[in-house]
Amino acid sequence: IKVSKTDMNKLILNYLYLEGYKDAAKHFEKESGMACEAGENYAVSERKEIRELIQKDMIDAAIDKLNDLCPEILEKNLSLNFKLQKQKLISLIKLKKTEEAIEFAQNKLAPLAETNKSFLVDIEKVMSLLAFDNPQESKNSDLLEYSLRHSLASEVNEAILQAFCQTYEKKLLLLTKMMLFSQKKALSFHAPQISDVSTGKYTYEQYMRRNLS
């Protein structure tokens, strides 16, 4: 089965632009000689800035930029709004600004839980970090990890694209999902299965078993 280089490059470019990696996308465009499709690079500078601010834990600045871009995103998406505010609380705890963190949780975060009781559970988890001198020792230390900010940044990025009627579903992700789905269907044919998507490693145990039998 042949996969053309052009198609591969398009998929990568699509991913980079939709994720908001403007610089990487620009470099890739230059090297591959490809141009992005209409809509992919919509507000890419703003999305890049907001992503960077979230990843750097500068939540207030990120919210400011986001509200400047489109004030209705956080107004209508209460869950996303809560996650950003929760991340701000986590950053206050990391900076050991305990009093400020408690005040913030009481005055700004807890009222958001009026609309959704599950938010309270999340607030409690974050507040449990305060019980430890070193929050890394808490069983909820995963809240401090970079991956959380990264996925939050991706979520905000998607929300921006959706608010401006742009496609936010990356084709690479879509294709991966389709591959996994087809793979599942192909189980009955004992076809080789990719066991690790990130590395591309596959197993052919069942395939071998069938051939041996």
Next chain:
Amino acid sequence: LLLQMLKDMEEKKPIEMSETLLLKLKKAKNEIIGNRHMKMHYFTEGLLHECLLSIQTKISIDIQIQSLAIINSFMEDCKEAKGVLIAQKTLFFDIEKIFKDNQHVQRAIDICLRIIRNGLVKEIIRLDDFLQSEMLEYFPKAMNTEVFVLLISDILAFCATTSFNRRKIFEQKEVIINLTKYIEYNLSYDCEYAILNALSKVTTEYDELCKEIMGKPKIFQIFEKYIRHPSEQARICISQLLANVNKFVKFPLSQQHLLRWIIPTLVKTLKNTNIVMKIQAASILSTLLEANKDFQKIAGDLGAIEDICETLKNLCSETKEEKKESKEEENKKGKNNNGRKARDEAMGDIIDAEDPLVFSDHELSPEQKMICYGLNTIEAITSEHDEFRRKLIDQNNHKIIIELLKHPEPKIRSSACLCMVSIGRSDKIVKNALFTDGVASILNRLLYDKYLDVQINATSAICNLTLDFQKQIIDTGDILKRLVELTQTKHITLRYKAVFAIKNLVYVPTNDIKKMVLAKLTYLKLFDLIDDEEPTIQEQAILTLRNILHKRPEAIQEAIDRAGSEAFLKKLDEKLIGLNPSLVTQAIYLLCIIASGNEKQKTFVMDGNIVKKIVALLGHKQNIVKIAAINFLMNILWKENADAANREKRKKVFREFEVEAKLNELIRSSSDLELKAKAQQALTCFNEQDFYFHYSLQQ
């Protein structure tokens, strides 16, 4: 500090800290967005009020944009702010000014469109203010990004709720034409759906727009995509658009399946608990099924009538519960309901009305709309299909419709009457159930309704029910008296329906019934109706007279005597030269009735002018007129009830006009089989010999 800075700005004091002000506004905005608690805090501090004032002052656009964003945020999830916003009468005009003055600033356009959309939906901005403004003129230029197209589509969809509003929108054609252009672009689902939603609301009355849409090459692809969409709302939206377009533009044969496909979607939505969606579905169905037998059958087979009746019963029982509660409350307060009030409550505002009112544009409640559209849909389905009428009666679903004839809302009474018109096309057995459940007396009452449309539709319902049940109709209340009164009304449609109903009353009933009708109607009124200004009423009046005189030679003579022979002939003579072929035909058939009478009556119609005109009408361009003229010839020359000698004289008269040659010509040249057969029969009448006559001649 923020509020003080805003106040300074309003009082036009020099602002040294505009950058700081901007930052503080942004901070406040960031705090209130998505946070009801902070909104309340800032609201009580007066932030909203200051922002409303700041958008009126000519300051930096950045500050205005931030103020608008704050106002927009207060519109969401802040009931307390709503009152303040509504009280600000200039809000829309301030936004309009900012929009117009900053056409080049994308952020300004964005926030203005959002705030207008949200303001209209939440009834903070008055729809009239928007429609009367010049905003629509500016929209085409603003439609340069997908999100702006989406916002503008949402605004238009919200506004296009009444005919008047749609007319105002349509005055700015460019906006609508742009929308039809954009549906062909590869847009996101949200934007595409918003455009289709707007078009589905706006296309209700405009054939030009529907043709424009159908002219787009990709439109059928879009239709296909949405009729199977997982979202029910999307399917309803496209169904509305399809139904609207179908009213004005014939779908190509290869695409007609699209229309059939949406019917199951709509029928399924009738079962939905969401009343807004039910109303949409019922409204679309009633449009789609109108005059389309195929679709009516599909909807009927899918059980649409049963689902609608179930909804109607639930809505009526809810209303009864509410009324019961309010009545109990009134009783507690000791108010005295006299008999008339109780009757009026039961039947709505029905009073004796010589000058009935026309419906106003008053808005119905969602429940009332559902009832109206539901009844219209039942009316459509049962209009051409007897099996569904039977099923309706067998399942006792007619009782709820009869109940709705007494509804306090006149538009519902009117729709229920139209339903009765449809159901009344049934056969006698089915109609009997209606009479058993007291429909006649209720319709009698509705003939006196305060509203013209209700009277008209009630009269139409009586028209259909009357056939086979003349005695029951005459015995019910004062229906006959009222119908006769309505033949004198100034309202043409009502007069027409009344005459129609009376015509049906005298169609093949007993002589007693004919006499009773005549006693009330009188020949004088009937002859006046024959000379009515409206040709359709003249036609019905002639038919009525024809029915009265049918097979009653004594009645024929009475009619001639009452009118006066000359006057009667003159009246008929005038009708024969009319331009309306239908009227001419009926006049000839009236002459046929007279010609089937006794010799005196046959002689009466053999008047020179009449004969000349009848012969001339054998050459009329309409076949129905020719056939009528031939029927006259056959009646006048009919052997069985004619004196042989007079019959021969009549033949001679016709031969002088070369009638036989004309009949032969018709047989030779006409392609109409019925006409040919009639002409042949008439020739046979000419050629038939009377045995006794020839015997006497020979003698």
